[in-house]
Amino acid sequence: xxxxxxxxxxxxxxxxxxxxxxxxxxxxxxxxxxxxxxxxxxxxxxxxxxxxxxxxxxxxxxxxxxxxxxxxxxxxxxxxxxxxxxxxxxxxxxxxxxxxxxxxxxxxxxxxxxxxxxxxxxxxxxxxxxxxxxxxxxxxxxxxxxxxxxxxxxxxxxxx
Numbered sequence: 822x823x824x825x826x827x828x829x830x831x832x833x834x835x836x837x838x839x840x841x842x843x844x845x846x847x848x849x850x851x852x853x854x855x856x857x858x859x860x861x862x863x864x865x866x867x868x869x870x871x872x873x874x875x876x877x878x879x880x881x882x883x884x885x886x887x888x889x890x891x892x893x894x895x896x897x898x899x900x901x902x903x904x905x906x907x908x909x910x911x912x913x914x915x916x917x918x919x920x921x922x923x924x925x926x927x928x929x930x931x932x933x934x935x936x937x938x939x940x941x942x943x944x945x946x947x948x949x950x951x952x953x954x955x956x957x958x959x960x961x962x963x964x965x966x967x968x969x970x971x972x973x974x975x976x977x978x979x980x981x
Contacts, residue, residue, distance in 0.1 A: 852923045856930045856958060859965050860916065864936070868914040870905055872898075880959065880966035887972050908943035928960040935975055951975040 850858070859878070866875040876898055883894040892900070919934040933955040940948045957969040 852927050852930060852960075853921045855965060856921045856923070856932050857919065859958070860919065860932050860934070860956070863967070864914050864916055868911050870910055872902055872905060878967055880961070880968045883966075883968055883970070885970040885972065888974065910941045911938060912941050912947070913937075913939040930958045930960075930965070932956045932958065936972075 863875065863878040866878070876894075879894055879897075881894060883897075885892055885897065915937040917935045917937070919932060922931045924930060933953070936952045936954045938948075938950050938952065940950070942948065951974070953971075953973050953975045955971045956967045958965045959968050960966075
């Protein structure tokens, strides 16, 4: 082999190595990480009382079970918008114990976690609640949306 051939082969190997390395760094986030990020963003909008942004995380065919019963997105939007409009404010939201399960096809997921919420009511009273939340998400047209949510009070922890 002559010197030009050796240099050309070396440059080719180097270029291919760079391409392989670049692809390994450019891997998209896993579906589980996408869901964890989604939940953080959705709950940040909830904490900020940013209703337009908050409701953008829900699918049009969304339903949920709250302690008061089953509801759909239009009813939930009206109820929550009225509640915030009366002067009530979410002050702090903390997520813990998150578990994420991804469906076999990669376009469905369940995220379950404990949601600690501190709320300042319109009369100035502060409430602190721990709730168990489970969200069912579908990825449609490349976007994750919550299609179903179940929300209930978490059992009180003993103060031993």
